[in-house]
Amino acid sequence: MxxxxxxxxxxxxxxxxxxxxxxxxxxxxxxxxxxxxxxxxxxxxxxxxxxxxxxxxxxxxxxxxxxxxxxxxxxxxxxxxxxxxxxxxxxxxxDETGIPDDWDPSLLDVLLPPDRADCSTHPDQRASWGHERIGADDVEPDGTGVDIGILDTGIQTDHCSLEVAGGRNFTASGPPGDYEDRHGHGTHVAGIAGALDNDLGVVGTAPNANCYAVKVLDDEGRGRYSELIAGIDWCMSNDVELISMSLGGETESETLAEAIASAHEEGHLLLSAAGNEGNPGDGTCDAETMTYPATHEDVLAVAATDEDDSLASYSSVGSAVDLLAPGTNIVSSVVDNEYAEASGTSMACPFVTGVAALVWETVDEDGPGPNEAVRQALTESAEPVFENCEEGYGLVDARAALAEDGAVDDEPDRGADRDGERTGNRLEAALEWLANAIRDFVEWLNGLFR
Structure with missing residues (x-):
């Protein structure tokens, strides 16, 4: 505050x-x-x-x-x-931000190359179940020409399944030009969003997008809002269209909110993991467990599902959830030129980021600008799976989002109803803030005359 x-x-x-x-x-x-x-x-x-x-x-x-x-x-x-x-x-x-302390990827022996440094020994390409579930394996666009900023722990720059277009380090873990990932989280996220379609290891949702390693979390997976804002600032200065944030903090920040609003106004699309704070699992929608900045109205917030299309038990929920994406046991790249399975809303967010890159590619405009149109295509074409308010608009669907006359016109009332619900929630929050501000002002005035 x-x-x-x-x-x-x-x-x-x-x-x-x-x-x-x-x-x-x-x-x-x-x-x-x-x-x-x-x-x-x-x-x-x-x-x-x-x-x-x-x-x-x-x-x-x-x-x-x-x-x-x-x-x-x-x-x-x-x-x-x-x-x-x-x-x-x-x-x-x-304040502080970061990834969950219990993020624990499991290396996959079946994908362990005999010689990790020799790309020719890496296993044949294998798509995660999430890649197929959202239809990313059944579309023509591949993210060509679209820039994705992975705001995370960095990315391994010489991984056989990845190509890093550039980046910047805003942490104390090395100089500004050192955006190598020594943790593993950022490399896993990058693989889900944009691993190369090169017949090796894994494949990303938008395999031909330009992925940038924007290191805002240190080698322990911790960071501050000031470093996250520096990453957003860098993406704005370098016309990086998509800003993907698989991280979260416990408190809201008016300064970070200002940075997000500015980036959104300039045409960037910002996406964030909803958080791994759990949920009641009863579909009542009373719980508000999301982390920040996922709750910001200009951020596309992503919750996670299991392979059976159920809400993941670890996934945060709340009125600000926009979309669902696969998040449990997701196979992707990790540091040391290896591959691992990991779970979390951190894994769900880059699936949506990747689909956003596919849609952005089809828009006849270069650089930041069409963020609202892309966001609308993602939300209004989403697939309902729970039929309750825990899912936001539903599960991201690459095929429907890219369809010329997609699901946008088929179910206009669903999107309108949920927009109305969100507007009501945000109005309530704004009124509460105003009431608190008036109370503080009155207390201040009283203090002058004591």
Whole structure:
């Protein structure tokens, strides 16, 4: 949440830490009480913001090409001084994001090459059940000319089943040009979205798309919203049409929301895993277990199914779910030139990203722009499987999404009903936010006259 001046004074004055964020270690291993925060300028003007940060003993650690705010490390005792400084409008914590700690891929002996470094020894190509379930094996487009940013732990650049078009590292795990994956999650995600159709190992949903390794999670699978925003910023600056995020955080962020809205407005399509926080499994739709940024209205949120078309027990659910995709026991590439089976909404998201690339290829427009049209094609052609609100619009369907007169016109009421439901949910949330803001303002006014 964004910290108002009143909230900062309360937390700092009482000596209460509102989160251990951005603490730095000295060479001797001791810790200084600093906080890593977003600093927003008043009226969107950066002006002398860097000097303001420095004046309170802070250090600016990140600036962006497309956004008018910075990330800074600031002594916790000076946060109130920062917020009251001329030209500063808001300060917000830089919260954490990442992949589930229990992500546990299982190497497949049947796909283990005798010599991992020698591509000629790799096994014959094998599509995952999810690839076939969504109809990706039965369409002509292959993602040619479409750019996909895989915002994750990086991608193994010399994997026999992958071709990495480029990328950038925004973590402390190596220099900016080192976007190698030393974890495995990003390489698995990349394989689902865009593994090559080269008769080796596995094949992706959009095998001829350009996959970019945008490393926003470190070698342990952890990151911060500031690094995720840096990845979005890089995709915007490099006209990467699709921004795929198989990650999530526990808290919402107004700063990240601003970055997402800007990318969406510029024509990029952003997709995110719904989260692996589980669900009641009763179809009542009362649960809201999704992680952020999947709940953002400009993000296409993806939940996961098992092979029998049931909702995966680990899959998060909520009113912001847009689509389903296969997520359990999905075969894909992993680091060390190997192949593994893994489960999670992280695996479901790149299936939808891949289908989005197939649809984007058919649109007569280069670069960012037709995101709303592509999103509509995906949602309105989706296949209902649960017939309840847990599925969003339904299971992504590559064939229907690419059909000239597809499922869009066959079931117009279904999409309209669910759009109405989402609008109602978002209106309710907006009214709640407004009520809280009014309450805080009244409390602030009362404080002036005490």
């Amino acid at each position: 964004t910290l108002s001046r009143r909230q900062l004074l309360q937390s700092v004055g009482a000596g209460v830490a509102t989160g251990v964020l951005g603490t730095t270690a000295s060479a001797a291993g001791s810790r200084t009480d600093t906080r890593r925060v977003f600093v927003h300028p008043r009226n969107g003007l950066l002006g002398n913001l860097l000097e303001v940060v420095e004046s309170v003993g802070g250090t600016t650690v990140l600036e962006y090409d497309n956004f008018d705010f910075v990330v800074a490390e600031v002594p916790e005792s000076r946060l109130d001084d920062l917020l009251s400084a001329t030209g500063v409008a808001a300060v917000e914590e830089d």
